[in-house]
Amino acid sequence: MFGKDFFKHGVHPPEFKELTAQEPTRRIPFPKEIILPLAQHIGAPAVPLVKVGDRVERGDKIADAGGFVSVPIHASASGVVTKIARAPHPNGSWSEAIHLEVDTWSAQEPRPRIISNWQENLSPKEIIDAIQQGGLVGMGGAAFPTHVKLSPPPEQKLDLILLNGCECEPYLTTDHRSMVEFPDRVHLGTRILMKCLGVQKAIVGIERNKPDAIEIMRATVPSDLDIEILPLEVKYPQGAEKMLIKAVTNREVPTGGLPMHIGVVVQNVASVATIAEIFETGLPLIERILTVTGRGVRQPRNLIVPIGTPLEDILQACGGFAEDAAEVIMGGPMMGIAQGNLRTPILKGTSGVVVLTTEDVKPKDVYPCIRCGHCLDACPVFLDPQILGSLGLHQDYETMMEHHLSTCMLCGCCSYVCPSRIPLSHIFGVAKASLRSQGVRV
Amino acid sequence: MNKPRLVLSASPHLLGADSTPRIMMTVLLSLLPVVAAAIYTFGPSAFLILCASTLGALLPEKLVGKQGSLKDGSALITGVLLGLTLPPGMPLWMAFLGGFFGIAFGKLIFGGLGQNAFNPALLGRAFLQAAFPVAITTWPKTGGPWMALRGDNFALPLMSPQVVDGTTGATPLGLFKFEHVPTSTSSLFFGSTSGSVGETCAWIILLCGLLLAWKNYLNWRIPISIFATTFLFTGVLWLIDANHYPSPWFMLFSGGMMLGAVYMATDMVTSPTTNLGCWIFGAGIGLLVVIIRIWGGLPEGMMYSILFMNAFVPFLNRATRPKVFGAPSRAELRAAKRAQKQEDQT
Numbered sequence: 001m002f003g004k005d006f007f008k009h010g011v012h013p014p015e016f017k018e019l020t021a022q023e024p025t026r027r028i029p030f031p032k033e034i035i036l037p038l039a040q041h042i043g044a045p046a047v048p049l050v051k052v053g054d055r056v057e058r059g060d061k062i063a064d065a066g067g068f069v070s071v072p073i074h075a076s077a078s079g080v081v082t083k084i085a086r087a088p089h090p091n092g093s094w095s096e097a098i099h100l101e102v103d104t105w106s107a108q109e110p111r112p113r114i115i116s117n118w119q120e121n122l123s124p125k126e127i128i129d130a131i132q133q134g135g136l137v138g139m140g141g142a143a144f145p146t147h148v149k150l151s152p153p154p155e156q157k158l159d160l161i162l163l164n165g166c167e168c169e170p171y172l173t174t175d176h177r178s179m180v181e182f183p184d185r186v187h188l189g190t191r192i193l194m195k196c197l198g199v200q201k202a203i204v205g206i207e208r209n210k211p212d213a214i215e216i217m218r219a220t221v222p223s224d225l226d227i228e229i230l231p232l233e234v235k236y237p238q239g240a241e242k243m244l245i246k247a248v249t250n251r252e253v254p255t256g257g258l259p260m261h262i263g264v265v266v267q268n269v270a271s272v273a274t275i276a277e278i279f280e281t282g283l284p285l286i287e288r289i290l291t292v293t294g295r296g297v298r299q300p301r302n303l304i305v306p307i308g309t310p311l312e313d314i315l316q317a318c319g320g321f322a323e324d325a326a327e328v329i330m331g332g333p334m335m336g337i338a339q340g341n342l343r344t345p346i347l348k349g350t351s352g353v354v355v356l357t358t359e360d361v362k363p364k365d366v367y368p369c370i371r372c373g374h375c376l377d378a379c380p381v382f383l384d385p386q387i388l389g390s391l392g393l394h395q396d397y398e399t400m401m402e403h404h405l406s407t408c409m410l411c412g413c414c415s416y417v418c419p420s421r422i423p424l425s426h427i428f429g430v431a432k433a434s435l436r437s438q439g440v441r442v
Numbered sequence: 443m444n445k446p447r448l449v450l451s452a453s454p455h456l457l458g459a460d461s462t463p464r465i466m467m468t469v470l471l472s473l474l475p476v477v478a479a480a481i482y483t484f485g486p487s488a489f490l491i492l493c494a495s496t497l498g499a500l501l502p503e504k505l506v507g508k509q510g511s512l513k514d515g516s517a518l519i520t521g522v523l524l525g526l527t528l529p530p531g532m533p534l535w536m537a538f539l540g541g542f543f544g545i546a547f548g549k550l551i552f553g554g555l556g557q558n559a560f561n562p563a564l565l566g567r568a569f570l571q572a573a574f575p576v577a578i579t580t581w582p583k584t585g586g587p588w589m590a591l592r593g594d595n596f597a598l599p600l601m602s603p604q605v606v607d608g609t610t611g612a613t614p615l616g617l618f619k620f621e622h623v624p625t626s627t628s629s630l631f632f633g634s635t636s637g638s639v640g641e642t643c644a645w646i647i648l649l650c651g652l653l654l655a656w657k658n659y660l661n662w663r664i665p666i667s668i669f670a671t672t673f674l675f676t677g678v679l680w681l682i683d684a685n686h687y688p689s690p691w692f693m694l695f696s697g698g699m700m701l702g703a704v705y706m707a708t709d710m711v712t713s714p715t716t717n718l719g720c721w722i723f724g725a726g727i728g729l730l731v732v733i734i735r736i737w738g739g740l741p742e743g744m745m746y747s748i749l750f751m752n753a754f755v756p757f758l759n760r761a762t763r764p765k766v767f768g769a770p771s772r773a774e775l776r777a778a779k780r781a782q783k784q785e786d787q788t
Contacts, residue, residue, distance in 0.1 A: 252767060329453075333453070340450050367461070376716060419461050
């Protein structure tokens with residue numbers, strides 16, 4: 001049933017992972033202010049439980065889930081709520097956020113809140129509740145609430161848990177460090193998932209450019225669990241959920257469907273390690289591993305940062321900007337978003353901060369499309385970016401839908417290969433945003 | 443902490459190294475050996491023809507092309523490619539006119555780079571073929587001093603060239619078609635025959651094509667498909683009657699087959715974007731070439747075959763679009779339709 005280790009198409013961008021691959025994670029001093037946007041995940045924003053002037057402890061729940069597809073938010077440091085107001089959001093907008101003034105005198109010692117010990121006799125429902133109460137979302141970038149993925153309809157048969165350790169975005173080493181430093185946590189998290197979903201088989205997909213992670217993960221697999229460590233081809237976007245499933249199982253997630261519809265649940269390894277943390281320490285998701293890298297920052301590092309730390313403090317902890325720094329990206333360089341405001345906070349789903357130099361962002365001339373077809377050979381979901389691009393430029397978004405615009409995941413492969421430097425994936429993003437504003441589901 | 447002026451740009455923030463001018467320049471560089479072979483074979487005439495057709499191609503691009511469009515190098519390629527398909531003894535003003543027509547009416551009128559439906563170099567040549575049918579089929583004799591002109595290159599504009607008796611020859615394809623004299627494959631392969639400026643030396647063109655295919659600047663499926671179809675089709679005919687039909691090797695290495703298959707049919711703008719489309723496109727060209735060469739009125743059919751198949755490219759692109767990831771396959775769609783029909787009936 002398994003054994004293929006590639007999907008078709010895709011690209012091979014330079015990796016730049018050597019900047020931080022061997023850097024052990026380290027903590028940074030607490031910032032003066034923590035900014036916690038209520039919308040940090042896909043789904044309904046959280047609802048504040050505190051008011052201005054309230055004192056909160058590190059780990060306190062300060063906003064509750066706004067629905068089933070939503071998770072609570074917890075204070076990532078002890079302090080006082082100074083305001084609940086709009087703050088810059090990494091997606092480029094401004095959104096409602098709880099601002100905390102961090103207590104400078106506090107030891108920031110958290111109290112265990114949720115479940116203090118992993119016990120084999122916990123029921124699936126208790127596990128899922130704990131995970132939602134822990135505020136867990138996918139930490140690879142998409143920030144989809146974890147408990148929703150773990151609550152398939154009862155008639156849905158699942159046969160595989162797929163752990164995503166690909167980390168195919170260049171520069172980032174967050175998942176890499178999670179696996180190298182906390183392999184036992186990843187395995188405990190997997191145990192919890194298997195128990196919760198009643199699935200007997202788990203596979204961890206890791207790109208071959210992380211041999212140390214593959215080795216450590218293999219050496220630490222618990223003997224009573226069927227966890228396979230599967231090295232995968234180094235190719236972007238290997239870590240895209242659908243591509244990973246295709247590569248490992250040769251199954252295709254149907255258009256508009258979810259992985260669970262073909263019997264698979266995919267979790268990012270860092271998210272799984274955080275699941276284990278909830279059951280180990282009883283602490284909710286209040287901090288995460290974050291790669292701060294790129295030639296535009298003086299000391300590229302892997303950090304453990306409180307959620308809600310502003311970019312400024314994070315860059316400060318890495319020696320600040322290099323002379324020729326030019327662009328700050330949240331996420332990886334292929335899909336990440338450029339930031340214009342250094343007060344923008346790190347969210348639960350932020351997997352990295354990449355600072356590029358003037359050299360990296362030199363503007364490039366755009367030429368007319370010469371129909372070379374390289375974009376068709378790169379598109380991992382077999383779209384025709386050339387047609388979509390010309391339709392997009394004419395703002396013919398309806399026809400773009402006929403050409404399967406909704407299947408596009410904005411991975412950026414087409415833009416990456418385009419010799420005429422036509423910003424294809426950007427055009428598609430604009431088309432999707434415009435359609436969404438008209439209420440079309442794309 | 444110092445704060446730089448931050449740039450905001452759309453993702454992806456990493457881009458590949460290829461660029462359109464770089465592709466054009468590489469194609470142009472890869473043509474240098476072909477040009478050198480042409481000059482080696484046909485002397486100063488080849489050089490003059492190439493210059494004339496290139497100037498003819500650059501002029502309209504300069505006059506009416508979008509600003510800076512000369513920089514992308516595509517007009518230069520069109521000019522050189524056209525020159526390579528012309529007989530070396532042709533009057534220069536005709537070559538110039540061909541280049542001019544190719545770019546002006548083959549490309550600019552459609553909206554410039556990337557918009558044209560037909561290969562501009564071949565369109566220029568088709569124009570010359572229609573306008574000057576004699577001049578474009580007057581081939582020089584092989585041999586003779588290298589420095590000598592291979593015909594009346596300097597005929598005045600609007601004047602027909604003077605043809606001196608005894609200085610003209612015939613191309614291998616012409617020899618075969620009209621006099622039924624075959625030419626050995628080795629002399630075709632190494633380019634010691636009469637023919638157009640740049641089409642006589644097969645092995646150099648093949649080598650340059652390999653380089654481009656390795657750089658992914660041409661889709662290798664197109665030439666392979668053309669070669670395979672031509673070879674198989676001619677091979678079958680040849681097996682049926684070896685006296686009447688040419689050998690498949692002769693077909694492959696004679697006339698504009700190599701130059702056309704490697705440099706003309708693979709023009710990115712006028713060839714299909716899907717790989718399956720490229721296979722079909724090449725097969726169509728191969729079939730047409732054999733049909734024209736064997737049963738048509740002309741000894742050579744590469745130009746018309748490619749132009750004809752160019753017209754099918756938008757259709758091929760649409761018909762061969764691959765199945766989108768996650769979408770139902772054609773078989774599944776058919777099955778669903780059948781099930782629906784059955785349901786309707788019951």
